[in-house]
Amino acid sequence: MPESITQSIETLVHNALAELGEAHDSQTLDQWRVAYLGRRGRLTTILRGLSQLDLEERRAAGALGNKAKRSLEEHLDRRESEIRQVQLDRSAELDRLDVTLPGRPLSMGRLHPTTQVIREITSAFTAMGFSIVEGPEVEWDKYNFEMLNIPQGHPARDMWNTVWVDYQNESGERPMLLRTHTSPMQARVMEATKPPVRVIVPGKCYRYEATDATHEWHFYQVEGLAVDEGITFADLKGTLYEFARRLFGEERRVRFRCDYFPFVEPGVDMSIDCFACDGEGTSGCRICRDSGWIEIMGAGMVHPRVLAGVGYDTEKYTGFAFGLGPERIAMLKYGIDDIRLFYSNDLRFLRQF
Ligand code: FA5
Numbered sequence: 001m002p003e004s005i006t007q008s009i010e011t012l013v014h015n016a017l018a019e020l021g022e023a024h025d026s027q028t029l030d031q032w033r034v035a036y037l038g039r040r041g042r043l044t045t046i047l048r049g050l051s052q053l054d055l056e057e058r059r060a061a062g063a064l065g066n067k068a069k070r071s072l073e074e075h076l077d078r079r080e081s082e083i084r085q086v087q088l089d090r091s092a093e094l095d096r097l098d099v100t101l102p103g104r105p106l107s108m109g110r111l112h113p114t115t116q117v118i119r120e121i122t123s124a125f126t127a128m129g130f131s132i133v134e135g136p137e138v139e140w141d142k143y144n145f146e147m148l149n150i151p152q153g154h155p156a157r158d159m160w161n162t163v164w165v166d167y168q169n170e171s172g173e174r175p176m177l178l179r180t181h182t183s184p185m186q187a188r189v190m191e192a193t194k195p196p197v198r199v200i201v202p203g204k205c206y207r208y209e210a211t212d213a214t215h216e217w218h219f220y221q222v223e224g225l226a227v228d229e230g231i232t233f234a235d236l237k238g239t240l241y242e243f244a245r246r247l248f249g250e251e252r253r254v255r256f257r258c259d260y261f262p263f264v265e266p267g268v269d270m271s272i273d274c275f276a277c278d279g280e281g282t283s284g285c286r287i288c289r290d291s292g293w294i295e296i297m298g299a300g301m302v303h304p305r306v307l308a309g310v311g312y313d314t315e316k317y318t319g320f321a322f323g324l325g326p327e328r329i330a331m332l333k334y335g336i337d338d339i340r341l342f343y344s345n346d347l348r349f350l351r352q353f
Helices: 003-022 026-037 042-052 055-094 113-126 155-159 184-192 233-248 304-309 326-334
Strands: 138-140 176-178 197-206 218-229 254-259 264-273 293-302 317-324
Touching: 003 026, 003 042, 003 055, 026 042, 026 055, 042 055, 113 197, 113 218, 113 233, 113 326, 184 197, 184 218, 184 304, 218 233, 218 293, 218 326, 233 254, 233 264, 233 293, 233 317, 233 326, 254 293, 264 317, 293 304, 293 326, 304 317, 317 326
Parallel strands: none
Antiparallel strands: 138 176, 197 218, 218 317, 254 264, 264 293, 293 317
């Protein structure tokens, strides 16, 4: 074998190993592999040139070339694992955890005060045999007004300032609105079920109103409806009295006064005695404004026209209904003096509950 070939293979191996020792990342290793061992690499080029030699020389030079190739490959593997180990050590050092450090406190979420009060209200009624149903917030005039004995043009419509939806039907009417109360669900539930009915309906309502400390333009209501044979006003009073006792405590007194809602007859509003001044109406009571009583809901016996409207036999069935405002109840329970705090998303307020 010619001396020059042995020499150039040995020089190549020497240079290659020197360069390999300088490689510190996988990208440089890859470039090295291509330069020396690739299809057009330096060693491959030398081995290709052996074809001009005679058989004996070719065999000896080939063996030397292959030995050099194996050696370079072994060195490459070794260098690769060295580099990997250095990288691992470095990242272990950088990501080192001090397990003795105290943990960061977790910030816990909590239920909105309205949700908490709605849950208290609904569980008071479910314990008395009512089941919970929900209904649409975008409603038809038919359910929000007409089926509740409030026809077009009825002056009682002014009791509920309405947000109308910009939708027109083929007859040019605009019958779609954001429900002003949860009472439309009275009609929807009765339309879909035969008596006996015993439901409560928590849900959101909207009114086109200026806001103040006790009025929001969007707020919640919880509606109640019970219809069966022989239901009387005494059942209404007993149910609501029990509700007030469960929510506000044994010692609370309850007062019913006449009120007007077109879908009940007779209609009432229900108040509880003020727990801030113990019903004394002492001068300066911020909660009851010196009256000794706090109004919490409207209620009454379902109007026979509403029962007839859903096809119920008014000779056979009677019922009562009520609608209360959970935010107002939360305000009373927790002494909150402005309803607008509920939905202004101020964490200082929300974290108190
Ligand atoms: C009604 O909405 C009737 N649908 C209630 C009813 C149901 C009567 C069934 C008879 C039978 P009213 O507008 O008074 O009634 O509202 C009922 C309750 O909703 C109020 O007592 C109050 O707690 C709450 N509420 C009414 N308007 C607002 C408002 N703007 N912001 C916050 N809460 C309100």
